[in-house]
Amino acid sequence: MGTLQYSMYEQHFGLARLPFTLTPNTRFYLRAQSHDRAFATVIHALRGREGFIKVTGQVGTGKTLLCRRLLNALKPPFVTAYIPNPQLDPLDLYRAVAEELGLQKDMVEGQHHLLRLIQGCLIEHAREGRSVVLVIDEAQVMSEATIEAVRLLTNLETESRKLLQVVLFGQPELDTMLRGPRLRQLLQRITFQERIEPFTAKEVPAYINHRLSMAGYNGQDLFRQGALRLVARSSGGVPRLINILAHKALLSAYGEGSTRVEARHARNAVRDTESAIPLRWPWSLKRA
Template sequence: MYESYYGLSGKPFQLRPDPHFFFGSKGHKRAMAYLEYGLSQGEGFIVVTGEVGAGKTTLVRNLFNHLPSEQIVAAHIVNTHLDPDDTLRMVVAGFGLPYEGASKTDLLTRLEQFLRICDQQNKRALLVIDEAQNLNPKTVEELRMLSNFQTDDKSLLQTFLLGQPEFRTTLHSPGMQQLRQRVIASYHLGPMDATETRAYVEHRLATVGWKGDPSFDDGAYAAIFAHTGGIPRKTNTLCDRLLLMGYLEELHNFTAQHVNEVIADIADEFKLPESGPGSADDADISANLGALQSLDQRALDNAQTERRVSAEILDERMMRLEKSIVSVLSILKKIVATPGGMPAAGTQATNHTTDQPE
């Protein structure tokens, strides 16, 4: 979309790891030196750690890009949430060997035969495990066991372990001593500094034919670094959106304000639905609370009414009882006062006339 607007031959800030865009920062050059040294040894494990998006996979692919393909046979595994047996199947499948329905013994036999054939053809078998921080200790131990395939003078399989910083915790746990003894090179890939981040942006643009359009002032580069912290993937995401905004608004020079606008847009896209006053969710919640309060009030009113009615009924009954008691007492008095124990003739039991004879 914006490529043709700015006269670029392709997307400079794609997220897919591409060795064509490899940028040799100080950290990446140092990591590359460790990888090359490790490969020259032809055995053991090479460990590269770094933050998410630091460029670990791009680093390894760039290394492969500089090696004769006829000398390296590589298997790349990125799904590491696996148990040891499934990991072995992934390794076998990664080298293009049949694995379906095979027992563990069959898988190991096929893999060993394949590795020996590679050796006879003067090829090196390389296993690359991405996202190594997800490996559980049993799976790591299974990978270590694969390094036991060897001839009298050399190992038949070499392994790269790429992971986030927490993989180093796994590596230094008590049960990993045998693996640590087989690590011949290890490097932690850190972020780029501000100067390298600027050079990185310009390098990727130049790779697709950038001739200075669009331009970035010093404030824009500072804002890019402040947001991304020198992490390549975050830099790619931000700059890709920045160029898209430039295309939509017909911009040819980016300032810190433009960068910050894009940062704000990206932040808004990842916000949770608003829950403040006036939001749809808040309206729903308020309506529900209002309904609950209304129900509670009705229930309270009903309960109060029932109590009031019950009290009124009880009061009425008490009044009737009191009247009955008064009447009974009056009759008893008359009975006691009349000779013979009976009321005088013509005297009503329920009235209050005197008990004197006429």
Template structure:
């Protein structure tokens, strides 16, 4: 009985050690475009200078989570990290999310004051032991004015001249619009580092595709040069969409027993409608 999976056959056919294009964030495949380098620099700058609040935004699939994972893998041992993904809820519930992310046990029935005191005690103890605490909120565009103000209040907890907790907010472009609203003037003033991660241009897409092919064990030339324009126009230069389209193009080439992906291959993927969520002239389809 043949136990070889279709993915194994796909990889063997092209000579890949692993799939070059997946939808799962993988720091090993991180492509350092100019925008990604600047975004990561701002993340590092925010952490190293103890900036109260750092904000990184970008479209869905722009590579924010991949950058975040890369940063987490390079954090020094003296940093305590709390990661909250898609936090929602009213006043007080956010404190529970924060305590849970930091591994602090708490009574769900405790009052807001008790929870705040418990967090403050944890931060003071961590500081006294030489640790820095970084709280990361992913998908922060889902927060509202009230919860963002609650987060800002956490940055008021300090010892001497040092912040006891630093905030990093990662989110979609709506997060920037929210922070720019008049109700959040005080919050905006606490943002010491920010960057918006823009999509790649056409040349960036070509380099990105070749980079991922090489990291996966290929030559980087499995896609012909004339595919770049088609891929860019269909994806808008958004990495996750590029991954999806390129993966499907490799499947099509494999099915046709073709060792390279041509413009005709990419056109067939687009024509057959198997690539969904792409970019139209008016935006995301």
């Protein structure tokens, strides 16, 4: 669909911007119970100088959005290094960390020398009273060798404190990997962990209305109750699926010239989305 049609879509519903894009945007963050609990746990653990923290969740549940919220929240004395795609070998991981820390790594050869360079930087930050946090998104794609390289980074310490804290964000496959015999040492170092859950039945309408409000909508409820129930049921409470279904439902309503999203528009969206839970399935969302 072209830019003109999207522009007409926004104008038709009185929106300043598209409300249900898939790009993680902290502007649209909703303080849902599961996400807030995970965020609070990570912040508490980092302030307590814990070495390893892990946050897991199914595909589309908002891990990257939470990760970006964390990066935005970590102000001085925290210093952050962010690795969004850790599908790297150990040497390239160290290079990425060095680059994030602003180090001149081009003249350094070999893993050992890079590790010493990083250690020197971490010691300097510690002397100045700063805490360095390495945040790794999509951690489930790392090889065992690369995860072990991360563990070696956390071995860097003074007599009184760890020089580096690590926050891992990943899909449940990360849990499976960490339970393997070769990574037992790292698993034992993870002192805090949280699991992001899909939204509850009550949170889905709140999420949709929140995103509409943040996109500039200020009229009567745009989604009818029947449409909200269908989106909630067919998304399973997964934010990414909610976005897809809500966006398509708006397109369907716009195509009819309707000013509100009815159940039939949501039904059209579900039928057009292969990853949606079929409408014949029983209600399965938590109702808390």
